[in-house]
Each structure stands twice: as structure tokens, then as C-alpha cells.
Amino acid sequence: MTGAAAVSIRNVSKTFGKGGTKALQNIELDFQPGEFVSLIGPSGCGKSTLLRVIGDLIDPSEGEAIIGGKTAHQARLDRDYGMVFQEATLMDWRTVERNVSLPLEMMGWDRSTRRERVRELLELVELTGFEDHHPWQLSGGMQQRVAIARALTFNPSLILMDEPFGALDEMTRDRLNLELLRIWEATGATVVFVTHSIAEAVFLSSRVVVMSARPGRVQKLVEVDLAYPRTNDTREEARFFELATEVRELLRESHDAREEA
Amino acid sequence: MAVNVLKRVGIGTAVLVGLCAFYVGYRQLYLATGWTRPFVVDAYSMPPLQSIVSRLWQPAATEQPVLVQVLLEKAAFTAKEAAAGFAIGAVFGIAIGVVFHFSNVLRRGFLPYAVGSQTVPILAIAPMVVIWLGGRGLPVWIPVAVISAFLTFFPVAINTLRGLDSADPRKLELMRSYAASEFGTLWRVKFPCALPYLFSAFKVAATASVVGAIIGELPSSIQDGIGGAILNFAQYYSLDPSALWATNIVAATLGILFYCIVAIVERLVVHRAPENVA
Numbered sequence: 379m380t381g382a383a384a385v386s387i388r389n390v391s392k393t394f395g396k397g398g399t400k401a402l403q404n405i406e407l408d409f410q411p412g413e414f415v416s417l418i419g420p421s422g423c424g425k426s427t428l429l430r431v432i433g434d435l436i437d438p439s440e441g442e443a444i445i446g447g448k449t450a451h452q453a454r455l456d457r458d459y460g461m462v463f464q465e466a467t468l469m470d471w472r473t474v475e476r477n478v479s480l481p482l483e484m485m486g487w488d489r490s491t492r493r494e495r496v497r498e499l500l501e502l503v504e505l506t507g508f509e510d511h512h513p514w515q516l517s518g519g520m521q522q523r524v525a526i527a528r529a530l531t532f533n534p535s536l537i538l539m540d541e542p543f544g545a546l547d548e549m550t551r552d553r554l555n556l557e558l559l560r561i562w563e564a565t566g567a568t569v570v571f572v573t574h575s576i577a578e579a580v581f582l583s584s585r586v587v588v589m590s591a592r593p594g595r596v597q598k599l600v601e602v603d604l605a606y607p608r609t610n611d612t613r614e615e616a617r618f619f620e621l622a623t624e625v626r627e628l629l630r631e632s633h634d635a636r637e638e639a
Numbered sequence: 640m641a642v643n644v645l646k647r648v649g650i651g652t653a654v655l656v657g658l659c660a661f662y663v664g665y666r667q668l669y670l671a672t673g674w675t676r677p678f679v680v681d682a683y684s685m686p687p688l689q690s691i692v693s694r695l696w697q698p699a700a701t702e703q704p705v706l707v708q709v710l711l712e713k714a715a716f717t718a719k720e721a722a723a724g725f726a727i728g729a730v731f732g733i734a735i736g737v738v739f740h741f742s743n744v745l746r747r748g749f750l751p752y753a754v755g756s757q758t759v760p761i762l763a764i765a766p767m768v769v770i771w772l773g774g775r776g777l778p779v780w781i782p783v784a785v786i787s788a789f790l791t792f793f794p795v796a797i798n799t800l801r802g803l804d805s806a807d808p809r810k811l812e813l814m815r816s817y818a819a820s821e822f823g824t825l826w827r828v829k830f831p832c833a834l835p836y837l838f839s840a841f842k843v844a845a846t847a848s849v850v851g852a853i854i855g856e857l858p859s860s861i862q863d864g865i866g867g868a869i870l871n872f873a874q875y876y877s878l879d880p881s882a883l884w885a886t887n888i889v890a891a892t893l894g895i896l897f898y899c900i901v902a903i904v905e906r907l908v909v910h911r912a913p914e915n916v917a
Contacts, residue, residue, distance in 0.1 A: 435812055454818050461816040467809045471831045471910050480827065481817050512910065538816075 382447040384536060384568035385409040385432055390441035391593075392427055400593035401427045405441070407587065407596065411535070414562055414569045416579035417587045418625065420633060424594025425572045426540050432570060433461060433538050445536060457485065459536035460529030464544045466521035468513040468528075474500070475509040478528045485532060499527040502561060519550040526558070530565060537562075539571045543578070552610075555581055559608060576629070580604075580621045581613060588625055590632030597632050600625055663688050686881045691888070694881035706882065710868060710889045717852050717864040718893060720780045724787025724855075725848040725897070729841065732792040736799025736833075737825070746800075757793050761786060761851060765858040773859070783859055787851030791844040798840035802833025838905040845897035853890060865890045 385408070392402040401424040409415050417425040430436040432443045434450035445453035453459065460481075468477045478499055479492045487495070500506050503523040513521055522542055529537055543551040555578060562569055573579050579586045586600040602621055604612055612618055666687070669680035678684055695707040703709060735753065739746040765786050772782040806829045814824040856866025865886065872883040 433816055435815055454816065457818060459816070461813060463809055463813070465809055467807070467813050469810070469828065469831065471834070484817055484819055484823055484827070 383408040383444070384411040384413065384446055385570065386444040387428070387432070388441050388444065390428070390431055390438045390443060392424065392431065392436065393439045402431070402438070403593035403595050405594070405596055407599075409568055409570065409585075411446075411568055412566055413585065414559075414571065414583050415585050415587060416571045416573055416583040417589060418573055418576065418579045418629070419589030419594070419597075420591045420629065421574075422594075423589040423591040425589055427594070428589075429538050429540055429570060429572050433459060453536075457481070457532055458534055459538050460532070460534040462522075462525050462529045462537070462539045462542045464541040466513065466518075466525040468521055468524055470513050472512075473509065474505065474511050474513070474516070474524050477513065477524055478531060480528060481531050495531060496527075499530055502530070502564065503527045503557070517550075518546050519554060522546065522554065523557070526561065530561070530567075533565070535567055537567050537569045539569065541572050541574065544574060551575075551578065552613075556608075556610070558582065559606070563607060576622050576625050577613070580618060580625060581608060586621075586625055588628045588632075590635070598628050600628070659688060683877070683880055686884055691881045691884045694879075694885045699882075706885060707889075710865070710886060713863060713865050713868050714889055714893050716780070717849070717856070717866065717890075718897075720783040720855065720864065721787055721848040721852040721893075721897065723780070723784035724851055725791050725844060727784060728788035728791025728844060728848065729795050731788065732795025732840070732844070733799050733837075735792065735796040736803065739796070739800045740803040740829075741821075753793060753796060756789070761790060761854050762858070764789065765855050768855075769859045779859065779861055780864075783852055783855035783861060783864070786855030787848045790847040790851035794840040794843040794847070795837070798836040799833060802836030803829045805836065806832040834909050838901065838909060841901045841905075842898055845901045846894045849890070849894040849897055865893065 387405050387407040390402055390405040391400070393400050401422075405428060417428060419425050427436060431438045432445065432450060434443075434454040443450040445458055448456065448458070469480065472480065475493075475496050478496045479487075482492045482495060496509070497506075500509065503526055505520060505523055505527070508516065508520070513524070516524065525542070543554050546554065558569075559582060569582075571579075571582060580602055583602050584606075586602060588597045588600060589595065590597045600621065604615065604617055604621070662685070666680055666685050668674075674680075682690075695710070696705050698704065699706045699709040739750065768786050768789075769782045772785060773779070803825075810828050810832070811824065814828055819827070852864065853866040853869065856864045857870055861867055862871075868886050869883065869890065872879065872886050876883050
């Protein structure tokens with residue numbers, strides 16, 4: 379299938395419980411291969427829910443997500459995406475090396491190929507030398523890098539990230555943002571990135587999906603026309619501030635609209 | 640590490656000495672004051688410590704080897720029963736825990752019976768087990784091992800269930816994102832999460848298996864184990880109280896030994912963050 383969108387979300391709605399809260403309403407989105415898209419919005423806007431619909435971890439009440447021309451379910455079975463959560467979610471009984479190789483073990487790779495691949499990935503996330511450490515011996519930022527390496531092991535064309543740096547301090551977050559961009563450029567994968575941080579969304583993404591809450595809807599798509607590769611200087615460009623302001627105002631609008639309603 | 644071991648041995652010795660001192664002190668105090676509550680202290684109710692210890696190196700009975708040798712042989716026999724009982728109980732306990740984890744219907748239906756099974760006094764079931772399994776060409780100690788397993792399986796089953804249920808939902812979601820099979824998730828995530836719970840259960844089960852083996856010997860009229868020795872010396876208690884005390888000390892030591900083995904295996908197997916800090 380040529381020209382298939384990396385992710386195509388077709389009229390997705392999600393209601394939790396019988397007559398319960400409507401988390402998502404009629405979401406329509408298309409992400410192109412190789413894009414870096416952020417989902418941003420107030421808490422309760424359903425951005426994490428949308429990410430889980432894409433990953434086939436939650437069934438939508440209506441509509442469907444199509445991943446590279448396949449149903450989300452088939453894409454999950456085919457291991458087409460890697461997932462990174464806010465908590466690193468490492469297995470604390472496994473060493474760094476064995477955490478990263480976990481998906482490969484399940485896919486039946488043999489030991490030496492696994493070793494080789496893990497070595498490459500730890501190099502990519504700059505954790506060479508930490509193979510035999512246990513997760514609790516690492517800082518939060520390092521743990522999250524292990525989680526990213528683990529999500530990349532089997533070379534998925536899509537990476538889903540649910541506030542991966544949300545629990546980290548700002549310095550670490552800025553550094554990991556740069557690293558993530560470098561990794562993204564090296565792999566050419568499509569990234570769908572959920573965040574609370576306006577600066578992070580603008581700095582990383584080629585497009586920002588601004589969502590509003592209760593029910594979660596797409597308020598606006600903001601094209602981020604800052605050139606890649608982005609550096610620390612990007613954060614100081616006037617255009618960066620303009621875009622961040624635009625996103626901030628959109629978020630405020632949706633918040634005010636809700637207050638009035 | 641070595642320092643740690645030394646420290647532990649040191650503490651253990653100190654506690655042991657303290658307990659002996661308490662026994663001796665209590666005895667002396669009561670003999671000196673003539674206090675009678677809660678019971679009168681004399682050579683019959685509380686034999687002197689030195690006579691209990693020296694009893695170990697006297698013949699078990701006329702024309703027999705020294706008591707300590709007899710008791711160690713019997714302890715080895717009971718240990719075999721208890722180890723087999725522990726193994727059978729652990730396997731059944733884990734199996735039951737896994738089944739309950741996966742089936743809510745079976746959990747609701749059968750958990751009350753599993754609990755109920757533990758309220759039945761073991762002395763009441765032991766004769767039946769001996770009758771069911773005895774005299775079929777099986778070694779005589781097999782029924783005793785089964786009785787011991789009856790005490791062992793329960794804590795293992797309950798803790799397996801709790802441990803499997805305790806797996807972090809995020810980790811399960813991660814496994815789902817890899818399209819992991821039910822078994823893959825069980826083996827790679829749920830079991831490792833359950834291990835600390837399992838070892839808590841194994842510690843309880845280790846001592847319970849020794850108790851079960853000792854009690855199981857009583858209705859089976861097995862003379863080769865500690866249970867037989869306890870029964871025997873209990874009958875002669877008025878003549879030779881030190882022998883029963885000495886036997887009880889050996890029985891307790893066996894239980895502690897079982898516990899220590901589990902604790903050591905746990906240290907080797909379970910690698911967790913200190914206090915599981917996140």
C-alpha cells in the first residue's frame with residue numbers, strides 16, 4: 379500500500395462505562411510516516427486514551443485506528459510499534475541488558491543476535507557500560523533511556539510515548555528531548571508523543587495536536603515550521619516563542635470555554 | 640558480605656545465649672524464692688539446662704547409642720518426610736494459586752474450601768491419609784509427607800495468588816503491547832512479581848512442613864522419626880524429663896534449619912531493589 383498514513387484515526391470516540399464519561403469524541407487524524415506528532419491538552423482530554431487506542435490497548439467505542447494500512451489489532455500482533463510510558467516500567471529483577479532484550483526474547487531472537495542488538499541500542503541511548511546494572515541503580519533519566527532503548531529494539535516503524543519525561547526534572551527533560559530527536563532522526567520512525575508541556579511539544583514535534591477536554595476533541599493542529607535538526611538554540615528563536623504562545627492560547631481558550639459552559 | 644554473615648552469626652549466638660540465660664535465671668529465681676505461679680519449678684517441670692545437654696550424650700535407652708546420635712538419625716528421617724511434604728505442597732500450592740488467579744469462578748467457588756481445609760485439625764485427617772496410602776508397597780513415610788503437604792500448600796496457594804495479582808498494570812500493558820501470550824506474561828512478569836510473596840509463603844511452609852511431618856508420624860506409628868521419639872519420651876516423661884526436652888530442641892532445630900535454607904535460597908534468587916524503592 380503506497381502512501382498509506384502511518385497512523386490514521388477515523389472518527390474515534392470512547393466512552394468509559396455505561397453512559398459514563400466521554401473521553402474522546404469523533405477524533406479524525408492522519409499522521410504521515412516519519413512525522414513527530416505531539417498530543418497536548420489539559421488533564422482528562424483523553425490524550426493517553428487516544429494513544430492506547432492507537433496501540434490497541436483500549437478498544438474505541440466507535441471508529442477505528444489504522445496503522446500503516448492495518449487494523450490497530452493486527453499492528454499490535456505484528457509488533458509494529460514500541461511503547462514508552464511515564465514510568466520507565468522496567469523489570470527490576472532484570473539487568474539493563476536483559477530489560478532491553480525482553481521484547482527480543484519474546485520474538486525468539488537467539489542470544490548472540492540479541493546481545494549485538496542490545497549493544498547497539500545502549501550505544502544509541504548512551505548507556506554503554508551499564509549493561510549489568512539493575513534499574514534501581516540508575517537515575518530516573520537513565521531508566522527512561524533504557525525504556526526508550528527497549529521500545530526501539532525490534533525496529534518498530536511507530537513509537538508511542540505517554541508522557542515519557544513527565545516525571546523528570548527540567549534539566550534532564552531538556553537533555554532527553556535533544557537525545558530523542560537524535561534517535562528519531564537516526565531511526566526514521568513515526569513518533570506519537572503525549573505531553574503536558576507546551577515547550578516540549580513545540581520543541582520536538584513537526585505537528586502539535588491541541589486537544590480540549592470533556593469530551594476530548596481535536597481543537598487544532600499546529601504546524602511547527604522550525605527546521606530540523608533542532609538544537610538548544612531553537613528554544614531561543616522568536617518563532618519558537620510564537621508557536622508556544624499559540625499553543626498556550628489555544629489551551630486557555632478551550633479551558634475558558636469549558637468554564638463558561 | 641562476609642562481615643554481614645559474621646554479624647548475623649554473632650546476633651544469632653547472642654540470642655541463643657540470652658535464651659539459655661533466661662531459662663537458667665528463671666529456674667534459679669523460682670527455686671530460690673519458692674514461687675509457685677504459674678507452675679512449680681523443679682527438676683520435673685524444668686530440668687536443669689546442664690542435664691538436658693548432658694542427656695544428649697547418654698545412651699538413648701539401655702543398650703542403645705547415645706541420644707544425640709539416635710535423634711539425629713530420626714531427624715534425618717523426619718527431614719526427608721518434611722522435604723517431600725514441602726515439595727508436594729509447594730507444587731500444589733503454586734498450581735492452585737495459578738488456577739485461582741486465572742479463574743474467578745474457581746477462585747470464588749473453591750477458595751472457601753481451601754480455607755476450610757486448614758481449619759480441620761491435622762490429627763483428624765492423618766489416620767485417613769495413612770489408611771488411603773498405606774500398605775500399597777509405597778515407603779511408609781509417603782503418607783506422612785502427604786500430611787505435611789496438607790499444611791504446606793495453603794500458605795503457598797494464598798501467596799501465589801496474591802503475588803500474581805500484584806503485578807503492576809503498566810508492566811502488563813507493556814507485555815500486551817508486545818502481543819505477549821498469556822503464558823509469556825505469566826512467566827516473564829507475573830511470576831517474578833510473585834517471587835517475594837512466594838518466599839514469604841515458603842518460610843511459613845518450611846516450618847509447617849516439619850510440624851506436619853512430626854504430627855503425621857504419630858497416627859502412622861512410625862518409630863523412625865522425631866515424632867515417634869517425642870511420643871516415646873512423652874510416655875517416660877516422669878522418669879526421664881530431660882530426654883523429651885532434648886528431643887524437642889532437636890525438633891525445633893530442624894524447623895529452624897528448614898527456615899534458614901529457604902531464607903538462603905531467597906537471597907540467591909530474589910534480586911530486588913533494597914526495600915523495593917521506586
